[in-house]
Amino acid sequence: MNQQRLMQVLLAPQISEKATYVADKNSQVVFRVASDATKPEVKAAVELLFKVSVDSVQIANVKGKQKKFGRFMGSRKNWKKAYVCLKAGQEINFVDGGVA
Numbered sequence: 001m002n003q004q005r006l007m008q009v010l011l012a013p014q015i016s017e018k019a020t021y022v023a024d025k026n027s028q029v030v031f032r033v034a035s036d037a038t039k040p041e042v043k044a045a046v047e048l049l050f051k052v053s054v055d056s057v058q059i060a061n062v063k064g065k066q067k068k069f070g071r072f073m074g075s076r077k078n079w080k081k082a083y084v085c086l087k088a089g090q091e092i093n094f095v096d097g098g099v100a
Contacts, residue, residue, distance in 0.1 A: 058083040
């Protein structure tokens, strides 16, 4: 895996009530990732960008919502999110801009 590809895998951290609950309970971090990303790519990208050790990765495909545009029905894009489980003692703090 080349470094340029790994920089494009992670799109953004997913900040929500569920994501903060999962972070507190299971020491996992939730990321929005590229739609063609794989588990090994996500693991390598998190380890490269945040300098932490990753225990495991779970990936979920999220269906885009059906929306009405005037009188026409349309849909938002499908996207992918990754639950990254960090090893014991590891933590990512987004408020300070990286590793805590």
